[in-house]
Amino acid sequence: MANDEPIYKFERLKSLLKSMGYRIDKAIGYKPLKIEDVDINDIRKNIKFTDKGIFLIDEEDNQERQIFLYKRNYRLTKYGKPSFHIRECQTIQDFINSGTLKSEYRRANTDPVSVKDMDNNMQEVEIRNLPLCKYCMNMALGEYSANMTSADFVEILKRADDSYEEAQNKDIEVDIFGYTKDWTKISLAYRELHEYTCEKCGLHITNPFDQLFMQTHHKNGNKVDNRQSNLQCLCIRCHANIDARHKANFARGGNRITLEDFNTKYPQ
Ligand SMILES: [Zn+2]
Ligand SMILES: [Zn+2]
Ligand SMILES: [Zn+2]
Structure with a gap:
């Protein structure tokens, strides 16, 4: 499967999302019917x-x-x-x-x-x-x-x-943080797909309560580009250190607390 395929086209992801209760619209081709x-x-x-x-x-x-x-x-x-x-x-x-x-x-x-x-x-x-x-x-x-x-x-x-696809590609609705409205489910599905294993350091999180430490990162920094090839499943430590912008982001507020919590539970 081409790596550039949009994430929602992945059959495995679709069934995964379905099993989590998300409705995935099937792209049924329009077919003129005989009257x-x-x-x-x-x-x-x-x-x-x-x-x-x-x-x-x-x-x-x-x-x-x-x-x-x-x-x-x-x-x-x-x-x-x-x-x-x-x-x-x-x-x-x-x-x-x-x-x-x-x-x-x-x-x-x-x-x-x-x-x-x-x-x-x-x-x-x-x-x-x-x-x-x-x-x-x-x-x-x-x-x-x-x-x-x-x-x-x-x-x-x-x-x-193909309404589902079009919604993804064209009328992208963005939330107040600049993420697409369906980001939560895409992010969750992506982390599920990678079984909560960090793509950088290889850390694998098994405890479901700790799965929040695994995050989905946009490689090119574009938060509406949810193609599979632009996503990366990272532990919060690797995520926080990915570049200067992230370092600054994780140095304050809730992010910092979560990072510290993680470093205590999962020391390097
Ligand atoms: Zn009527
Ligand atoms: Zn990591
Ligand atoms: Zn990121």
Whole structure:
């Protein structure tokens, strides 16, 4: 495995983080799905409603892909476009509760979609930019803008692909100390990966209460560069002595106390 690979791409780290209870978003590639009719049985069998959205369990690759639902038959002339649903809203619940065996809805994750036009001999008509269902919008609690169309939603789905990676590379959120917001878990995972062994002096810490003495250092000094190749698992003594800036940092405050504590417990 290339050493420059971002740390969160490491399979071992991923499973480690998962075992520690962190949710790692899987980067599922966006795949345009064939538009299909949906009846209640389909909903029971392979459609999942969560507070994040509506998902199709794709039998082909067993992935859950986010979709939207819309009315299969519509009076396009009289009522305009049907709205699209992204949550198990009142309307969708009514459909499920109706017990009907008809395929009243269609599922899709693309734009345009097609609708059977009840005002025109049930002809299949291609339509774009369906409006968002108002109930669904309320349920999504401001996650989307009220005038988001189905085309916008599809764009969001496409961009959500590799969202985890993008969050790391692009919209890096930084805390007040200049570390990325997910630094705590990256740092912890990195130290776990190195089994609390200092990469400089080789000291290995087994006592879980002493694991705080093992720290993750950014080699190039850039606190948002969390690539594996830029990280180093160091005991606090090696860390404190790595350069003048660190020496100054560890000469005062809590750092100094922790360092002294360490030097007493683990003399050189
Ligand atoms: Zn809805
Ligand atoms: Zn060390
Ligand atoms: Zn450091």
